[in-house]
Amino acid sequence: RERTFVMVKPDAFQRGLVGEIIGRFEDRGLKLVGAKVTRLSQKQAEDHYGEHEDKPFFDDLVEFITSGPVVPMVWEGEDATRQVRQMIGATDPAEAAPGTIRGDYAVDLGRNVVHAADHEDEGANEREIALFFDDDELVEYDFHESTWLYD
Numbered sequence: 001r002e003r004t005f006v007m008v009k010p011d012a013f014q015r016g017l018v019g020e021i022i023g024r025f026e027d028r029g030l031k032l033v034g035a036k037v038t039r040l041s042q043k044q045a046e047d048h049y050g051e052h053e054d055k056p057f058f059d060d061l062v063e064f065i066t067s068g069p070v071v072p073m074v075w076e077g078e079d080a081t082r083q084v085r086q087m088i089g090a091t092d093p094a095e096a097a098p099g100t101i102r103g104d105y106a107v108d109l110g111r112n113v114v115h116a117a118d119h120e121d122e123g124a125n126e127r128e129i130a131l132f133f134d135d136d137e138l139v140e141y142d143f144h145e146s147t148w149l150y151d
């Protein structure tokens with residue numbers, strides 16, 4: 001099954017939404033295979049958001065994402081990247097549907113509580129997972145729920 005990279009951003013961490021966000025993915029039936037609490041260096045942040053380096057909001061984005069602790073995670077499941085993108089909702093929380101994470105917990109484009117790898121960007125998961133995790137930090141195990149989640 002597919003692995004996808006997700007990260008609780010500093011705003012959500014400070015607002016005590018870590019458990020809430022992890023719970024959304026657990027409840028959906030995704031399998032957690034890696035997670036940590038960390039704070040990004042300037043360099044990690046610039047690498048992570050490298051695709052946006054020419055955008056006018058790049059400096060603000062890097063400043064924000066390095067401003068406090070984050071929770072990078074790897075979740076596994078059938079079609080996980082697309083499922084997770086649907087669950088987090090539109091980039092701008094003002095446009096995000098109620099029921100999505102951003103639609104339920106955020107109001108501002110620059111404080112949108114959670115990051116997920118781009119479904120349209122083929123190499124995004126592999127690249128982003130490698131930025132935050134060594135291979136031995138991702139755990140392989142039997143997920144007993146899967147019998148009841150998948151046909």
Ligand code: GTP
Pocket residue numbers: 052057060061090091109110111112114115116117118
């Ligand atoms: P991430 O999961 O954080 O990558 O968000 P995304 O994939 O939904 O959006 P995208 O990668 O296009 O943009 C990355 C982040 O930059 C967003 O989460 C926003 O916080 C911020 N951002 C995107 N577009 C704008 C913009 O037009 N203005 C400002 N100020 N911030 C923006």
Ligand code: MG
Pocket residue numbers: 116117118
């Ligand atoms: Mg993005």
